[in-house]
Amino acid sequence: MRRIYHYPHYTGFKKTNPNVIYRRYSLNKPTEFHMQDRDSHIHNFSHHDNPVTELKDYGPEPFVINIERATKQNNTFRTALWTGKYMQLTLMSIGVGEDIGLEIHPNVDQFIRIEEGTGLVKMGDSKHNLNYQKDVSDGYIIIIPAGKWHNIINTGNRPLKLYSIYAPPQHPRGTVHETKEIAEAAEKNN
Structure with a gap:
């Protein structure tokens, strides 16, 4: 043979x-x-390498984290995870049927990555003309140029987990908003 x-x-x-x-x-x-x-x-000891992390603002010190795990761990509407002089990283959890809220950042570019869930992104030059619309899910990124109106709506049946990078920072260092209502109230006071 x-x-x-x-x-x-x-x-x-x-x-x-x-x-x-x-x-x-x-x-x-x-x-x-x-x-x-x-x-x-x-043997697989990965669970020892990445224990549950305290979700707080670690900036502006050097920082390394498993971003997918931290994003999925987050249950607040918004938590600043790292804030530096020129950039900020926040984690968000958007409830079923909820959205981040229609907003614009005139001088801030924004990067968003969806880690879990499904949603609809809307963008445009005015809040009455959101002519750019895309469905997103796990692994998708969203780039929002400064000066664009935008909103992200959770269209799935579980929380939409994402992280967002702002350049320059958009929220005060150490920001934690448990709910969207708390976030909206804080923005009205600024």
């Missing part, structure tokens, strides 16, 4: 194959090895 060996084929037990580790092999057939995946012996 003819054997088919896939490239690269390693013969002899002294050669090192970087793709597999060798288990015990038969002495009767030294070129036939019982192989397993190289990484199968490594």
